[in-house]
Amino acid sequence: MRLIRFLMIFMLAIGCGDDDSLIDQISPSFSITPIPIDQVSSFIPFGESLTPTQQNPAIEYFSNQSDIEVRAVSDGVVEDIRMNINIEDLEVWIKPSNNSNWLIIYDHVLDINISVGDQVDAGQIIGVIGIGNRTELQVNDDQNIARCPLQFGTENFVQQHINFSEEWCTAETVIP
Numbered sequence: 001m002r003l004i005r006f007l008m009i010f011m012l013a014i015g016c017g018d019d020d021s022l023i024d025q026i027s028p029s030f031s032i033t034p035i036p037i038d039q040v041s042s043f044i045p046f047g048e049s050l051t052p053t054q055q056n057p058a059i060e061y062f063s064n065q066s067d068i069e070v071r072a073v074s075d076g077v078v079e080d081i082r083m084n085i086n087i088e089d090l091e092v093w094i095k096p097s098n099n100s101n102w103l104i105i106y107d108h109v110l111d112i113n114i115s116v117g118d119q120v121d122a123g124q125i126i127g128v129i130g131i132g133n134r135t136e137l138q139v140n141d142d143q144n145i146a147r148c149p150l151q152f153g154t155e156n157f158v159q160q161h162i163n164f165s166e167e168w169c170t171a172e173t174v175i176p
Contacts, residue, residue: 023142028096028104030073030153032123034137037160039063041133046148047171057146057176058107058138059168061129068129070109072120073137073149073157079103081112089130094120101142108135138176146174 044050044060076094083090084107092106092114108130114120129135137149148169150158161168 058136
């Protein structure tokens with residue numbers, strides 16, 4: 001009987017413990033485009049074939065200008081900032097919350113003005129568009145499956161994209 005009472009108290013204590021260890025499965029919500037759509041000159045759709053064996057795991061935005069600011073598409077916490085391997089610009093990794101199972105990757109960003117651990121708000125400037133006047137928006141789940149960013153967009157976010165083109169995503173998911 002003491003063992004049962006101990007186990008019940010132990011389980012209750014675990015259940016009432018710190019929730020930081022719980023995974024936040026709430027999907028991100030994108031309300032702001034990473035660069036203003038009126039500054040987009042062209043794009044490579046999510047899911048587009050890059051090679052015979054690789055599909056694009058992001059939406060890649062191109063501009064005719066090199067000084068376009070890259071904005072956070074949603075609120076989140078900066079998890080990592082890393083140099084790209086083959087291009088002299090950066091990747092910024094942001095999670096909607098510290099315990100989120102979602103990862104938002106902004107690739108090809110320069111002049112970063114945020115740091116790892118910073119809280120960012122939707123619309124906040126995180127840097128400027130990278131080498132080749134481009135930036136990418138990628139969303140991965142905890143299984144490292146990339147998903148079309150439009151799946152996470154508010155009505156306004158999606159409509160801004162559709163007003164430019166209806167061909168932003170050629171697949172729903174991609175293995176990066």
